[in-house]
Amino acid sequence: MLSFLKKLSAITPAQTAAEPVAAVADKVDPFSLGLYDAKLSGWYNQATHELYTGFAVSADDTLLDVGCGDGGNVHFCGMRGAKIILADIDAAKVEATRQRLSDTPAQDIECHVTDCNPLPIADATATRVVSTEVIEHVDDPAQFLAELVRVGKPGALYLLSVPHPSSEDLQKDIAAPEYFQKPNHIRIISEDQFKAMVSEAGLEIISHSQYGFYWSMWMMLFWEAKVDLSNPDHPMLEHWANTWQAVLDSPRGAQIKQALDAVVAKSQVIIARKPAASL
Template identity: 65%
Template sequence: MLNRLKNFLTTPAAPAAKESTGSAAEPHVDPYMLGLKDAALSGWFDQQNGELYRGFPVGPEDTVLDVGCGNGGNVHFCAMRGARIIVADIDAEKIEATRQRLEGSAARSVECLVTDSAPLPIPDASVSRVVSTEVIEHVDDPQAFLAELVRVGQPGALYLLSAPHPSSEELQRGFAADDYFRKPNHVRVIGEQQFRDWVTEAGLEVVSHGQYGFYWSLWMLFFWEAGVGFENPDHPLLHNWTRTWDVLLDSPRGAAIKEVLDQVVAKSQVIVARKP
């Protein structure tokens, strides 16, 4: 179930079925596209500055490793910047989906690895950018996982690491599906200080530590209540919430309100770090 959720959050969805409820005057808002809009306001996918995330620039001279790449949303941005791409995931189907997604891109090269990352089949100090988003909450040994990411980074390499924020995880308790907090899904809830400690103990310097995603935290909560499937999340709760958030972001103080709410309940916490 959680794999389907991650795919929904990171892969463009097919056109949604026509709503069976609601006024014909209310336009459908694609939750994925709205999620991209929300993420951009939080510093993701900055084409102008060439940053995958605020403070994480990617250029054609970089070699980017994405561990737990899913269907390749993050590395697609990096490929468009002309970087060399290495993707690693335990799921062969996701690796193939990413390979197809990057076909014909501006990437210098694309290498695809099906691996559990213990260890990574990559030489020491061989990459300049390491990305691993929403992965560490799944692994059996977080410290060993981070040590392996640090091993393959060059001196001065930048790291973009994210994990579910505890505020959103606690919000889901009692409402999420039974397997949400069970292996192979979220086997731990990671506090902010714990996340920072793991990263610094692995030998990295934390450059920034932020959070975002109030929109998705509430969307997930309403999803559990709606009782629909990820393949076609068609329910008034989800449609109405998506429309509300869309209207909010377009309002004069929408971005400021979003920023405040992201500090209250965030889907994700994001660390940018540097290898000395």
Template identity: 55%
Template sequence: MRKLINRLLGGRQAMQGKAIVPQVAAAPRVPEANHFDIGLKDAGYDGWYRVDSGELYEGFAIRAEDVVVDVGCGDGGCALFCANRGAHVIVADIDAAKVAATTQRLSGTPAREVQGVVSDANPLLLPDGVASKIISMEVLEHVDDPAQFLRELVRIGKPGAQYLLTVPDPVAEQLQVGLAPEVYFQKPNHVRIIQRDQFEQLVADAGLVIERHSYYGFYWSLWWLFFWVCKVDLADPQHPLLNSWTRTWEALLGSPQGSLVRQRMNALMPKCQAIVARKP
């Protein structure tokens, strides 16, 4: 730090009879970083995308005999994992373009069958008891009526069906207030911040039995805070601050006690919370 301060100030030297003008050196260029690759690696430590065990998330295994419904599929990352396991995959989203793109993305996979449904989930255009695995990631914070939305998810599940539900964690969300653009907390984006106990209550009230409630993604909590102030394009988020943070986290993941630090930070300020639940 001392060397950095000296460099930024150009090594001030008093010169008799002359004004002292600090010479500010150019900030060192931080190499570009692949933020999303590091984020994916971090997710693996948190229990995501376990190819060897077939678990999309720890405790949520996908098998070829499963019928999986991904509600709010977005770009289809989770659906792709399930398709590669040979499952029958149904992707649903309010955005017709995303449904079309995701079904096309899955068309060359080992999936038994791929279907696309354009729906706002009020109601879901699917029959009762169709699915053995239901996924809904980062959707509840968007919908007008979370209880109604969950009822639809429960309706389409078979008895014994398993659910993977995620929402942003309230700690990270609250920190973004005043930093994120106002539209971040406006419809059709995040219209509510879901507290941890509230999330559990919503799931239990829908008639599901909670098997696991976990927290992950501290890396992304800070990344997004930095992203808002860097004002760069999300398609190519290269900035010295973001790159430094990603390189720091990458170094931590490779350090002897990195796992312990990561677990502690996930408990303190996770980006997301996840519930794995089952329909009785």
């Protein structure tokens, strides 16, 4: 099952300003709304050049995205002029992302089709390492994280995310069975487990946050609607998107979003640093 963060990031972040999503004929596009919601949570900050709060990217960086998916994250980083390295097990996605980057000022684009065991990348290559919604899929998280650490330069920043257990636990008896089967989500990772994984890999955790109540509820309704993700047209999903847009547009919308994100979140995000001394 395609992760919803990857799906919403398929929209080029620059295409959607950090303003409410306009409804067309009283119908809100769920993925554009999801991107807007993600921006409110700290993603794709054009003004500060932060891919996510605390993770700024510049033309001085060599950024590796492992599990690049549809390429929204690296497109944002390519627009900052960084050197980009792509790695994904899906050759079609790597090629599609390479093509997406052709309109950016990225200094260079290096592509790898790989299962990341090991990564075909030299030690101490990247100053920025991104891997979103991948660890829940891999057979050996410790080995996977060890590879990410190996290819980062001393002092490199890491942006890592996995599904939050609050959302995953809600879906256990509702999601399609394959959602929790290989090659999809083969584990649910608690907050403590996520922090332990990252720390035991040798990284210093800078921040640990969560967001995505909107997507958590959307997914619950998605399973009940029994529609295809490529065309999720159903009254329940339409009503939910309209409702969430109305919530965000309300005077205390940001406060309500923050409170709900703290209770049921789609994703948890860790920003970490590789120690300056070699590991």
